[in-house]
Amino acid sequence: MKIAVILYPGTNCEYDSKYAYEMLNQNVELIWHKETKLPQNLDLVVIAGGFSYGDALRSGAIAKFSPITKAIVEYANSGGKVLGICNGFQILLEANLLPGAMKHNKNVHFISKYHHLKVENSENDFLKELKKGDIVNIPISHGEGNYYIDSDALDELYDNNQILLTYCDENGKILNPNGSVDSIAGICNKNRNVFGLMPHPERAMEKLLGSDDGIKMLQGLIS
Amino acid sequence: MKAIVNVGLKEGVLDPAGKAVHHALLALRFSNINGVRIGKQIVIDLDENDEKKAKEDLEKMCEELLANTVIEDYNIEIVK
Numbered sequence: 001m002k003i004a005v006i007l008y009p010g011t012n013c014e015y016d017s018k019y020a021y022e023m024l025n026q027n028v029e030l031i032w033h034k035e036t037k038l039p040q041n042l043d044l045v046v047i048a049g050g051f052s053y054g055d056a057l058r059s060g061a062i063a064k065f066s067p068i069t070k071a072i073v074e075y076a077n078s079g080g081k082v083l084g085i086c087n088g089f090q091i092l093l094e095a096n097l098l099p100g101a102m103k104h105n106k107n108v109h110f111i112s113k114y115h116h117l118k119v120e121n122s123e124n125d126f127l128k129e130l131k132k133g134d135i136v137n138i139p140i141s142h143g144e145g146n147y148y149i150d151s152d153a154l155d156e157l158y159d160n161n162q163i164l165l166t167y168c169d170e171n172g173k174i175l176n177p178n179g180s181v182d183s184i185a186g187i188c189n190k191n192r193n194v195f196g197l198m199p200h201p202e203r204a205m206e207k208l209l210g211s212d213d214g215i216k217m218l219q220g221l222i223s
Numbered sequence: 224m225k226a227i228v229n230v231g232l233k234e235g236v237l238d239p240a241g242k243a244v245h246h247a248l249l250a251l252r253f254s255n256i257n258g259v260r261i262g263k264q265i266v267i268d269l270d271e272n273d274e275k276k277a278k279e280d281l282e283k284m285c286e287e288l289l290a291n292t293v294i295e296d297y298n299i300e301i302v303k
């Protein structure tokens with residue numbers, strides 16, 4: 001399969017994402033944000049993590065105006081699969097491909113550590129290799145991961161099974177590191193082709209480095 | 224003309240940074256504070272003489288970029 005990993009000025013997880021998908025035997029191309037078109041015959045767009053434009057104004061706020069973002073919005077609106085990890089998730093929110101917004105973490109600290117996540121819905125391409133209720137251990141690394149959505153829009157997320165992952169402890173009990181509404185760590189759009197999450201599955205590919213739970217997550221979108 | 228745009232979290236949206244500063248002020252023994260909200264001030268130097276046109280432009284700037292209206296409010300002040 002052909003995968004494009006998007007690179008904005010300040011992105012810093014592009015090589016981890018490329019490495020992760022190459023480990024899964026995929027053909028990965030890095031795409032600079034000045035490009036106006038995505039490659040032909042693409043199967044997946046990954047917006048990698050980092051600090052696009054140094055998080056100026058708000059995380060993801062400026063990246064929304066990069067030429068490639070326009071192409072990604074068109075790709076997503078015509079049914080193409082898009083995965084936004086960390087800053088990629090923030091960009092998808094700013095670009096209105098996913099609902100809600102990010103605030104600074106509740107404790108105002110940058111949090112960088114392994115965190116357990118609970119699979120809330122697995123009837124989608126991203127998490128189909130997992131089961132509802134599964135618990136995975138995936139690194140988080142963010143200062144603005146405090147997901148906010150108003151209560152009407154939150155109801156809609158529940159009604160459409162758009163909440164994919166929540167923060168929890170190793171037993172699956174809610175453990176909210178950043179203040180996110182209902183401990184939400186990842187969501188998808190109504191059409192289930194745009195996925196965003198704050199944790200970094202591409203950093204959980206080797207047991208030796210702490211966890212390989214990311215493999216099943218990333219595999220879903222290519223199998 | 225110059226414009227001052229103030230952007231802040233909407234009322235009812237919890238402001239983590241404001242809360243942290245509130246606690247710090249309490250630690251400094253300023254006990255008479257009900258709350259602290261932190262926002263951003265964006266000062267824009269505009270090459271425009273028509274105040275009405277400037278206001279319209281600024282409104283668009285806020286809606287499209289300067290504020291995330293999901294969580295933030297803004298107000299615009301023209302300074303001559």
